Amino acid sequence: xxxxxxxxxxxxxxxxxLASYALCLDSGDVEGLLENFHADAVxxxxxxxxxxxxxxxxxxxxxxxxxxxxxxxxQLRHFVGLPYVEGDGERCTAxxxxxxxxxxxxxxxxxxxxGSYHDTLTxxxxxxxxxxxxxxxxxGRAGRPRE
Amino acid sequence: xxxxxxxxxxxxxxxxxxIARYAVVLxxxxxxxxxxxxxxxxxxEYSGGRCVGRDEIRAWVGRLVSINQVGPESRLRxxLGIPYIEGDGERCSAxxxxMIPRQGEAGEIAIPLxxxxxxxxxxRGGRWLFEKRVIQTDLAAPSRRTD
Numbered sequence: 001x002x003x004x005x006x007x008x009x010x011x012x013x014x015x016x017x018l019a020s021y022a023l024c025l026d027s028g029d030v031e032g033l034l035e036n037f038h039a040d041a042v043x044x045x046x047x048x049x050x051x052x053x054x055x056x057x058x059x060x061x062x063x064x065x066x067x068x069x070x071x072x073x074x075q076l077r078h079f080v081g082l083p084y085v086e087g088d089g090e091r092c093t094a095x096x097x098x099x100x101x102x103x104x105x106x107x108x109x110x111x112x113x114x115g116s117y118h119d120t121l122t123x124x125x126x127x128x129x130x131x132x133x134x135x136x137x138x139x140g141r142a143g144r145p146r147e
Numbered sequence: 148x149x150x151x152x153x154x155x156x157x158x159x160x161x162x163x164x165x166i167a168r169y170a171v172v173l174x175x176x177x178x179x180x181x182x183x184x185x186x187x188x189x190x191x192e193y194s195g196g197r198c199v200g201r202d203e204i205r206a207w208v209g210r211l212v213s214i215n216q217v218g219p220e221s222r223l224r225x226x227l228g229i230p231y232i233e234g235d236g237e238r239c240s241a242x243x244x245x246m247i248p249r250q251g252e253a254g255e256i257a258i259p260l261x262x263x264x265x266x267x268x269x270x271r272g273g274r275w276l277f278e279k280r281v282i283q284t285d286l287a288a289p290s291r292r293t294d
Contacts, residue, residue, distance in 0.1 A: 008156040019231035023242055074285040077261050079228050079244050101246065101261050101286055109258040109286045 004089025011085050013128045014121055018096055021130075022078040028070030030060050037130045038122065044134040046115075068102060076102040080117075087121075091131075094119040100140075113140035152236030159232050161275045162268055166243055169264075169277075170225035176218030178209045186269055186276040193282040223249040223259075234268075238278075241266040244285075261286035 017036050024032035034053050037043070043050040043059065050059040064070040083096040096117045104110040118134040165184060172180030182205045185191070191198045191207070198204045212218040228244035245262040265281040284291075 008160075012156050012159045015229050016231055019229040019242075022228070022244070023231055074261075077244060077285055079246050079261070082229065099246070101258065103286065107289050109261060109288055111258070 006085070006087050006089055006092055010089055010092070010123070010128065013123075014085050014092060014094055015083060017121065017128055017130060018080055018083055018094065018117070018119075022080045022098070025060065025063070025069060026074065026077055028064055028072070030057055030064070033060055035129075037133075038124065041130055042132045043130075044132075046135055046137050076100065083117075083119075089123065091120070091122045094121060097138075098135075111140070114138050115140075151238065154232070154234050154236055154239055158236055158239070158270070158275070162232050162239060162241055163230055165268065165275050165277070166227060166230050166241060166264065166266070169280075170227055170245075173208070173217050174219070174221075174224050176212045176220075178205060178212055181208050184277055185280075186271060186278050189277050190279040191277075191282065192280070194284050221249075222251075223247055237270050239268050239275075241268060257288065258286075259288040259291050260284065 021033065021036045024030075024036070034056060037053065037056055039053050041052065041056065043056050045059065050056045068075045077100075079099040079101055081097040081099070083094040085092055085094045087093055094117070096119070098115050098117055099111055100113040100115070101109055101111060104112075115135055115137045118136065119130055120132040121128050122131045169181070169184050172184070182201050185201060185204055187201055188199070189201065189204065191204055196207075198207045208217070215221050217223070224247065226246045226248065228246075230241045230243040232239055232241045234240055241264070243264045243266070245260075245264055246258060247260040247262070248256050248258050250256050263283040263285055265283055266277055267279040268275050269278045270276075
């Protein structure tokens, strides 16, 4: 049983992981992105599941090959909101909204998707990383709930 | 600095507060509040130019407020993402996404700009200040694009 409570330092470290994920993905920095995941992490995204660094790398590179994610000049941003973090000093969960900002056909900035990240993070060797992430589409064409 | 203290949780919260205060005072049109966020030799770089020192920063932002490009009559807000902060107890860097929603004449809301603030911060007299802020344009509506 963990004997440490989730400290302010822990919460800020978790927020740093969530911020880094978006910055790395949007800048095309795959190695930096993987630093935010444990080697055995699982990522459930809207189109399937990626397992481990190899699977997450393949997923990220697939997104980037699409031309919008990680492109220069920027074509898309993952705008991450304030996370709700609960847990202890070794393991926690975080729920975070993410607003996707990109250009539409008229080259105006638009919001095609508002999603949420449902994360489990664990601290190993003093460092927080994502153990499991589920990406849900909440609003928008890609994620609209079935009616 | 080689012997600087580590970046503490309090430091990170203070830097977050600095970044948040920048947006609040800018949207309120509080020019002196805006200027007070910068070190005396602070620098702002933006797509159209560069200000060095508080006098130049005051003149620049004062003009933006006077023509309602920012401030309470501008009908826009600087909405911040989670800052990614790295450094030590005396100096740090931060990167923060910024989304700028703006209300049009008919009440519709558009997002003309998505930015990244790339900051260098220093602690002077126990208070964190911007030593340099680079306002990087990531996504821009056609009317705001310079390229």
